[in-house]
Amino acid sequence: MGSGTEVIDVLIIGAGAAGLFCGARAAERGLSVQVVDHAKKPAEKVRISGGGRCNFTNLHTEPSRFISENPYFAKSALARYTPADFLDHLRARDITWREKKLGQLFCDEKSTRVIRMLLDDLETAGGELRLGVRVGAVEARDDGYAIETSQGRQFARNVVIATGGLSIPKMGATGYAYDVARAFGHRIVTPRPALVPFTLSGRLKETAAALSGVACDARIATADGTEFDEAILFTHRGLSGPAVLQASSYWKEGEPVTVNLAPNAHDHLQTEKENHPNHSLARALEATLPARLVGALPDLLIEDGPDAADLTRRLGDIRNARLSKIDHALTGWTLRPAGTEGWRTAEVTTGGVSVDDISSRTMESKRAAGLYFIGECVDVTGWLGGYNFQWAWASAAAAAEALGA
Ligand code: FDA
Numbered sequence: 001m002g003s004g005t006e007v008i009d010v011l012i013i014g015a016g017a018a019g020l021f022c023g024a025r026a027a028e029r030g031l032s033v034q035v036v037d038h039a040k041k042p043a044e045k046v047r048i049s050g051g052g053r054c055n056f057t058n059l060h061t062e063p064s065r066f067i068s069e070n071p072y073f074a075k076s077a078l079a080r081y082t083p084a085d086f087l088d089h090l091r092a093r094d095i096t097w098r099e100k101k102l103g104q105l106f107c108d109e110k111s112t113r114v115i116r117m118l119l120d121d122l123e124t125a126g127g128e129l130r131l132g133v134r135v136g137a138v139e140a141r142d143d144g145y146a147i148e149t150s151q152g153r154q155f156a157r158n159v160v161i162a163t164g165g166l167s168i169p170k171m172g173a174t175g176y177a178y179d180v181a182r183a184f185g186h187r188i189v190t191p192r193p194a195l196v197p198f199t200l201s202g203r204l205k206e207t208a209a210a211l212s213g214v215a216c217d218a219r220i221a222t223a224d225g226t227e228f229d230e231a232i233l234f235t236h237r238g239l240s241g242p243a244v245l246q247a248s249s250y251w252k253e254g255e256p257v258t259v260n261l262a263p264n265a266h267d268h269l270q271t272e273k274e275n276h277p278n279h280s281l282a283r284a285l286e287a288t289l290p291a292r293l294v295g296a297l298p299d300l301l302i303e304d305g306p307d308a309a310d311l312t313r314r315l316g317d318i319r320n321a322r323l324s325k326i327d328h329a330l331t332g333w334t335l336r337p338a339g340t341e342g343w344r345t346a347e348v349t350t351g352g353v354s355v356d357d358i359s360s361r362t363m364e365s366k367r368a369a370g371l372y373f374i375g376e377c378v379d380v381t382g383w384l385g386g387y388n389f390q391w392a393w394a395s396a397a398a399a400a401e402a403l404g405a
Contacts, residue, residue: 018375165349
């Protein structure tokens with residue numbers, strides 16, 4: 001199909017969340033559709049997502065939870081295909097889910113159930129899937145596009161690029177979308193690893209490594225003032241946990257981040273001193289922080305933080321001015337990450353094909369009619385918590401509706 005001289009309606013490159021969803025919806029409209037992927041298995045990132053349970057959407061989806069050079073770009077697609085629409089889709093296929101926290105919806109079954117749904121939808125609608133296909137350049141012709149593949153030259157009236165971002169190269173991530181986009185004159189917003197742990201260096205790294213596995217609630221703020229209230233986790237290399245992953249999407253190399261280790265305990269130490277003057281400082285801190293972290297505070301909070309002797313002192317023996325300095329050090333721990341763990345562990349890519357020259361209504365290139373970019377390859381990146389899949393579904397639905405129209 002589509003090779004030799006036959007021209008199919010739609011060739012979708014990339015059989016991930018966006019490509020498969022788009023393929024089924026376009027085929028349901030009666031278009032001839034082929035989805036190709038160089039990997040041997042489709043939708044591998046769906047499989048590993050959400051700890052194996054696919055956090056497939058978020059009830060609080062709104063444009064402010066997406067990062068893009070143009071914050072308004074995602075609005076149209078997100079408004080026209082909402083989390084409620086995706087839930088209707090799942091309901092019709094007897095797939096059940098639960099909310100874990102913060103509007104994050106996960107499958108009750110394994111994430112492979114979502115992959116099976118995507119594949120069944122495509123097949124039922126008459127779309128074709130070909131795996132293990134290497135894809136080369138996309139060339140414009142009068143009647144559409146010619147695409148070099150390891151299965152010969154393919155011809156299609158429309159081409160949808162759904163090859164995702166650069167994260168996790170060992171799972172087959174490539175910069176293919178950026179190459180195609182550049183070839184048609186699109187600008188690329190520098191791709192950066194996002195939703196990724198921070199690495200630390202020197203003494204801070206050693207302290208974090210010693211605390212590896214310790215987690216606590218925190219508020220983390222990046223230099224641009226973006227804040228996230230969630231858990232942080234110390235690791236052998238530095239810091240992880242949901243709050244850190246979220247902050248990493250807004251962080252730029254060399255910038256500091258500020259961590260509030262007592263977000264819900266304002267003036268906690270003063271109150272403890274009034275109520276329990278005989279308690280040690282360590283005991284007061286352990287009311288809100290893990291004991292191992294309290295023991296390591298002298299190494300972490302170098303400026304104005306408690307030293308080892310302070311930790312054993314009675315609260316009643318510590319002057320109020322000193323307590324408020326310690327409180328200040330706890331709530332404003334400023335550190336400079338050495339970097340991030342990079343593409344190897346990043347969940348997503350910020351940046352990508354600039355939205356300047358893409359229609360926000362249809363995802364079609366403004367430079368090449370019949371060429372579409374959907375999903376993560378576009379410069380739209382969601383927060384942690386199901387937002388990236390919602391973007392994959394919504395951008396795929398927008399393109400599928402417009403294809404061949
Ligand atoms: P996706 O990356 O899914 O698919 C792209 C496809 O294109 C792949 O099948 C790939 O093989 C193929 N491809 C690439 N280059 C090619 C080439 N040159 N030729 C042919 N084919 C090519 N999001 C979320 O909302 N909730 C969650 O729970 C999670 N969890 C999660 C965990 C982990 C570990 C990761 C890495 C990521 C997540 N994500 C997530 C992010 C989410 O997985 C991601 O945003 C979507 O899968 C993006 O969908 P796309 O279809 O755009 O790309």
